[in-house]
Amino acid sequence: MRLACLFSGGKDSVYALHLAKYAGHEISCLVAMRPQNTESFLFHVPNIDWTKLQAESMGFPLLIVQTSGQKSQEMKDLKRVLSELKQKNKIEGVVTGAVFSTYQASRIQKICFELGLFCYNPLWQTSPASHWHELLVNGFEVILTSVAAQGLDNEWLGKKMDENAVHVLRSLEKKHGLSSIGEGGEFESFVVNAPLFAKKIYISNYHDEWKGLQGTRHILRAQLVDEHLRKKINPSQKASVKKIRVKPKKLVKKKRVKAKRAKHGRNSR
């Protein structure tokens, strides 16, 4: 089936996309909603513009849609976009990363029904322990880009999630009653590497902002890097990152040869 993926760049939507692709569906495009209101009820806010790097790395077209972030308007904007995608891209359904939120899931289900689109929620009702386990076992590299809960201090902002971090989150869940997968807005995440990524995302500059218990990591500069080259980068030398952007010499040389042949009127084949 030809699907559009409601995409935020966080662990849930990237994993839902992964599962849809793995199940053999065709991904027509990713749809990222950018709410002006940071208190959006439905959509993920921090660093939404950096989804362009994720989309590029996975090779999927990305549509970033501006929305007011007001309850009713958000739904209208989403419906309009999905309607256009149905007409232009011939999508037959939508895949979302909804896990437990009946508020979010039911609203998207209604829109899809009205438009005659299937609505897939492959993470639906997955337990937090299974969810994190599946992500880590499948090689997802996830960082936290915002935190807003007791027990999640500045050490958690930008933290790369691993088994230990998940274990601590699970104990905070028991202690403070927070959701260890961030269902109640306790945190937002951003995927920097995943099985569908051809290149990993390297964040070279960021700014942390705190408002009371709420911390947000704003990504200021990031780029795609090859995994093997990434290992050579010294994090303290940001300038060295730029070198990664240089095209490989062999490629440049081939292009020069092609140009030379073309100049001399020869078949460049």
Next chain:
Amino acid sequence: MMIHSVLVVNCSRDNDLLSVREFVWPIQRSLPVPSKAIPLRAFTEKSLQSFDAVILSGCQLLDNDYLKYVKKISWLKNSERPVLGVCAGQQLVSLVYGGKVLDMKQPCVGVHSIVVRKNRAFLDGSLSTLNVYGLHSHTITLPTGFASAAYSSLNPNEVIFHATRPVAGVSFHPEVLNKGLFPSFLTWAEDRLHSGK
């Protein structure tokens, strides 16, 4: 007879990873006994032989493919195994027992409240109302031999059960809200099998 294993039938059109994860795994995780899942198209009398009970799952809101299988599973009416139909599964139970499936003017999507009747079958004995998660665009008529255990403003037959057999159906998704209904159903079905009614 004790129920030691359950067969969960995926009523989705495509028995792919997405539908299994969304409609089948949540049911399996809610069950207190081991279970196995199979697609509706593979559901035969033989496939149920090694299981003590069957649960027919729900499916996508736009998916009506399961309605094609009513004749194929008509043998279920004569089976002695406990049966619970969830959403699309409830519609199949109704059709197999001679009821009808009707289109709703508006689909039922999201959380709504149902009122529990006096004869509550396997529903929690302490609650008069229950918040449930619905995802369907059809309702059913009550088949002969069945009673309704709960209703709402949208649907008079939110929960149905057979007068004598361990057969029931719910129009909503207990795997989303009210996961405890699955073990309650199994206990109720065991009691019915013991008492012979």
